[in-house]
Amino acid sequence: xxxxxxxxxxxxxxxxxxxxxxxxxxxxxxxxxxxxxxxxxxxxxxxxxxxxxxxxxxxxxxxxxxxxxxxxxxxxxxxxxxxxxxxxxxxxxxxxxxxxxxxxxxxxxxxxxxxxxxxxxxxxxxxxxxxxxxxxxxxxxxxxxxxxxxxxxxxxxxxxxxxxxxxxxxxxxxxxxxxxxxxxxxxxxxxxxxxxxxxxxxxxxxxxxxxxxxxxxxxxxxxxxxxxxxxxxxxxxxxxxxxxxxxxxxxxxxxxxxxxxxxxxxxxxxxxxxxxxxxxxxxxxxxxxxxxxxxxxxxxxxxxxxxxxxxxxxxxxxxxxxxxx
Amino acid sequence: xxxxxxxxxxxxxxxxxxxxxxxxxxxxxxxxxxxxxxxxxxxxxxxxxxxxxxxxxxxxxxxxxxxxxxxxxxxxxxxxxxxxxxxxxxxxxxxxxxxxxxxxxxxxxxxxxxxxxxxxxxxxxxxxxxxxxxxxxxxxxxxxxxxxxxxxxxxxxxxxxxxxxxxxxxxxxxxxxxxxxxxxxxxxxxxxxxxxxxxxxxxxxxxxxxxxxxxxxxxxxxxxxxxxxxxxxxxxxxxxxxxxxxxxxxxxxxxxxxxxxxxxxxxxxxxxxxxxxxxxxxxxxxxxxxxxxxxxxxxxxxxxxxxxxxxxxxxxxxxxxxxxxxxxxxxxxxxxxxxxxxxxxxxxxxxxxxxxxxxxxxxxxxxxxxxxxxxxxxxxxxxxxxxxxxxxxxxxxxxxxxxxxxxxxxxxxxxxxxxxxxxxxxxxxxxxxxxxxxxxxxxxxxxxxxxxxxxxxxxxxxxxxx
Numbered sequence: 001x002x003x004x005x006x007x008x009x010x011x012x013x014x015x016x017x018x019x020x021x022x023x024x025x026x027x028x029x030x031x032x033x034x035x036x037x038x039x040x041x042x043x044x045x046x047x048x049x050x051x052x053x054x055x056x057x058x059x060x061x062x063x064x065x066x067x068x069x070x071x072x073x074x075x076x077x078x079x080x081x082x083x084x085x086x087x088x089x090x091x092x093x094x095x096x097x098x099x100x101x102x103x104x105x106x107x108x109x110x111x112x113x114x115x116x117x118x119x120x121x122x123x124x125x126x127x128x129x130x131x132x133x134x135x136x137x138x139x140x141x142x143x144x145x146x147x148x149x150x151x152x153x154x155x156x157x158x159x160x161x162x163x164x165x166x167x168x169x170x171x172x173x174x175x176x177x178x179x180x181x182x183x184x185x186x187x188x189x190x191x192x193x194x195x196x197x198x199x200x201x202x203x204x205x206x207x208x209x210x211x212x213x214x215x216x217x218x219x220x221x222x223x224x225x226x227x228x229x230x231x232x233x234x235x236x237x238x239x240x241x242x243x244x245x246x247x248x249x250x251x252x253x254x255x256x257x258x259x260x261x262x263x264x265x266x267x268x269x270x271x272x273x274x275x276x277x278x279x280x281x282x283x284x285x286x287x288x289x290x291x292x293x294x295x296x297x298x299x300x301x302x303x304x305x306x307x308x309x310x311x312x313x314x315x316x317x318x319x320x321x322x323x324x325x
Numbered sequence: 326x327x328x329x330x331x332x333x334x335x336x337x338x339x340x341x342x343x344x345x346x347x348x349x350x351x352x353x354x355x356x357x358x359x360x361x362x363x364x365x366x367x368x369x370x371x372x373x374x375x376x377x378x379x380x381x382x383x384x385x386x387x388x389x390x391x392x393x394x395x396x397x398x399x400x401x402x403x404x405x406x407x408x409x410x411x412x413x414x415x416x417x418x419x420x421x422x423x424x425x426x427x428x429x430x431x432x433x434x435x436x437x438x439x440x441x442x443x444x445x446x447x448x449x450x451x452x453x454x455x456x457x458x459x460x461x462x463x464x465x466x467x468x469x470x471x472x473x474x475x476x477x478x479x480x481x482x483x484x485x486x487x488x489x490x491x492x493x494x495x496x497x498x499x500x501x502x503x504x505x506x507x508x509x510x511x512x513x514x515x516x517x518x519x520x521x522x523x524x525x526x527x528x529x530x531x532x533x534x535x536x537x538x539x540x541x542x543x544x545x546x547x548x549x550x551x552x553x554x555x556x557x558x559x560x561x562x563x564x565x566x567x568x569x570x571x572x573x574x575x576x577x578x579x580x581x582x583x584x585x586x587x588x589x590x591x592x593x594x595x596x597x598x599x600x601x602x603x604x605x606x607x608x609x610x611x612x613x614x615x616x617x618x619x620x621x622x623x624x625x626x627x628x629x630x631x632x633x634x635x636x637x638x639x640x641x642x643x644x645x646x647x648x649x650x651x652x653x654x655x656x657x658x659x660x661x662x663x664x665x666x667x668x669x670x671x672x673x674x675x676x677x678x679x680x681x682x683x684x685x686x687x688x689x690x691x692x693x694x695x696x697x698x699x700x701x702x703x704x705x706x707x708x709x710x711x712x713x714x715x716x717x718x719x720x721x722x723x724x725x726x727x728x729x730x731x732x733x734x735x736x737x738x739x740x741x742x743x744x745x746x747x748x749x750x751x752x753x754x755x756x757x758x759x760x761x762x763x764x765x766x767x768x769x770x771x772x773x774x775x776x777x778x779x780x781x782x783x784x785x786x787x788x789x790x791x
Contacts, residue, residue: 059682062686084690088688092688096683096686098682099679103679103680104680106680106684107680107702108701108705117684117687118687121687121688121689166683173687
C-alpha cells in the first residue's frame with residue numbers, strides 16, 4: 001500500500017464545559033485518541049451508537065472543529081492546525097454529506113445557487129464555467145432532467161432528491177475525500193439503497209475516498225472496505241468488512257451485529273439480547289475498558305482497572321479488549 | 326412572477342390594500358413636491374420672514390372651510406397698479422410742466438359675510454428731491470366718502486390702514502355722535518370701514534357687512550415731473566389657500582407638502598438601516614461568539630440604558646441639527662438597541678443549522694456566512710417589523726420637532742405642530758393649524774402600520790391566530 005490519503009493519529013477532541021464564571025472546568029471527551037488510515041479510493045465505515053463521538057470524529061477530521069491533540073495528515077500534508085488561508089485548499093479537497101438533507105440546504109437558495117456557492121467561494125468567477133460544472137454535478141447524482149430542478153428551492157424536492165443535491169454539492173469541487181455522516185438515516189427505507197449505491201458509484205468512478213459514518217452495521221457492507229467500531233470516544237475494533245461481519249471479536253461489536261433484524265419468521269418470538277445500560281458519560285468515562293459496565297464478558301479486577309490497548313489479532317484485524325490480550 | 330403572487334397574497338388583506346393606497350398617495354405627493362418645489366426653495370420660502378408673505382393674511386384657516394360655513398369668510402383681495410387688473414385705474418396729469426397729479430382709483434366688490442382681518446396700502450415712488458403728498462380716501466357702496474389720511478410718502482412706503490389709531494378714533498367718535506351711543510368694545514378698523522352703519526354696529530356679534538362696490542382713491546400731488554407711483558391695496562381675508570397660514574403669514578401648504586418626503590424618507594431610512602445594522606451586529610455577535618460577543622453585548626447593554634432624549638438634547642446643544650444629522654444621530658443611538666439582543670438570539674439558533682456547517686465545510690469565510698447564510702434566513706421574518714417601525718420613526722421625528730430638537734430649517738409636520746403649540750393655536754381656536762399636520766402624521770403612520778400587520782400575517786403565518 002502506497003502512502004495513505006488520510007492518516008489520523010491519536011486524534012483528540014475535547015469540549016470545555018464550565019458552569020458559572022468561577023465554576024470548575026471539565027471536558028467532554030468526544031474523541032479520545034483515535035487513529036485511522038484511509039487509502040486513496042478506499043471507503044471505510046465508522047460505526048457506533050449515538051453519542052459515541054463518531055460524528056465529532058468526522059467533523060474534526062474535516063477541521064470543522066479545532067483538534068485538541070493529535071495529528072491529521074492529508075496527502076502528505078499536516079492539516080491539523082492549518083491557518084485560514086491554507087485551510088481553503090483542504091476544504092476544496094474534502095466534502096461533507098450530512099444526515100438531515102433538508103437542514104443541510106439553505107432554504108432560501110435555489111438548487112443552482114446552492115451548487116454555485118462552493119464554486120464562487122473557490123474563485124470560479126466565469127458564469128459559463130460555473131454553469132457547466134453545476135450541470136455536470138447534477139448529472140453525476142442523476143437529478144435529471146436538470147431543467148426541472150435547477151430553479152427549485154430545497155423544500156420542493158423529495159427527501160431522496162434533497163440528499164442527491166447534498167451529495168452533488170459535496171462533489172462539485174471534485175474532492176479526494178468525502179465524509180458521509182449518516183447520509184441515509186433520515187431517508188425512507190426505499191431510497192436508502194439508491195443513495196448508498198450512488199455514493200458507491202461515485203466513489204468508484206471518480207477516485208473518491210469515503211468515510212461513511214453510521215450507527216447501522218447492516219448498511220456498511222454496501223460499500224465500505226473497512227469498518228471501525230467506535231465506543232465512547234474510542235475505536236474498539238477495526239477490520240476488513242467481511243472479516244468484521246463474519247468474525248466479530250469485541251463484545252460490543254457482537255452486540256451490534258446481534259441486533260440487526262433478521263427477516264426470518266422463525267425469529268418472531270426470539271428476544272434479542274441487548275447489552276444493558278446506556279453509553280457512558282464522556283465527561284467521566286468508566287475506568288479501565290469503557291465498555292466494562294455493560295460487558296457480558298466482564299472480568300473483575302482487569303476490565304475495570306486498566307485500559308486495554310489496541311492489538312492486532314489477525315491480518316488487519318485490531319481489537320481493544322482484554323479477552324484477546 | 327413571484328412578486329405578482331406576493332401582491333395577490335397581500336391584497337387579500339383589506340388593511341394592506343388601504344395602507345398601500347395611502348403610502349402610494351404619500352409617495353406620489355412627495356415626488357410631486359420634490360419636483361415642483363425644490364428643497365432649497367422651500368426652506369428659503371419657509372424662512373423668508375414676514376416681508377415675503379406680506380400679501381397673506383395671518384392665522385387663516387384654509388379657504389375650503391367656506392364650504393362648511395353658512396357665513397362666507399373673506400378671501401384676500403390684492404389690487405395693484407402694475408398688474409393691469411380690472412377696477413384699477415391710474416391717471417397722471419401734469420400741470421404746467423412743473424408738477425403733476427397722479428390719481429389712482431381702486432375699486433372692488435366685497436360680497437363676503439365677514440369683515441377682513443387687515444387692510445394695508447403699499448406705495449413705491451421714484452421721486453428725487455421732494456416727496457409727493459398723498460391723500461387716501463375711502464368710498465363706501467352708498468357713496469359716502471371718508472378721507473383716511475393725508476401724508477407725504479417715502480420711496481418705499483407702507484400705510485397700515487388697520488393700524489391707524491387716529492383714524493379708528495375719528496371713525497368711532499363720528500359714529501358714536503351719529504347714534505348718540507358709545508362703543509362697548511374696541512372696534513377694529515376693517516369693521517368700521519365695512520360695517521353697515523346702524524344700531525347693529527355697537528355689538529361685534531351683530532355688526533353686518535355692507536356688500537357692494539368699494540372704492541379707494543389715491544391722489545398724489547408730485548412736485549416734480551416724470552414721477553410714477555406704484556400702489557397696492559391688500560384687503561386681508563380670513564381664509565387662505567388650501568392649507569391656511571400661520572402666525573408669520575406663511576402658507577402652511579409648503580410645510581405640509583414637504584413634510585411628506587421628509588417624514589417618509591426619515592422613517593424608512595431610519596427604520597430599515599436600524600434594523601439592518603442591528604441585525605448585522607447581532608449576527609457578528611452570535612457567529613464569532615467569545616470575546617467579540619462579550620464586547621458587543623456589553624456595548625448593547627450600555628446603549629440600552631442610555632437615556633435617549635437627554636443624550637439627544639445634549640448633542641443638539643453642541644451641534645447644529647439638520648435633518649441628516651438627526652437621522653445619523655437617531656440611527657447611531659438605536660443601532661446598539663435591544664434589537665441586537667433579539668437578533669443575536671435568533672442567530673444563535675440559526676448558526677447551529679446544518680447548512681451553515683455545510684457552508685463552513687466547503688470553505689465559506691465568516692463574512693460570507695454572516696451575509697449570505699445567516700441574514701437571509703431571518704430577513705423575511707423581520708420585514709414586517711421594519712415596515713411597522715417606519716411609523717415609530719415618523720412619530721419620533723415629529724415628537725422631537727415638538728420638543729425643539731428638530732431641524733430648525735426643514736418645514737416638517739412636527740415643526741408646524743410645534744409652531745401651533747407655541748403660538749397657542751388651540752387656545753385661539755385655530756384648530757386647522759394642529760389638525761392638518763396631525764392628520765398627515767396619523768395617515769402616514771397608520772398606512773405603514775396597516776401594511777406591516779398584513780405583511781406580518783404573510784411572513785409569519787404561525788402568529789396569525791394571535
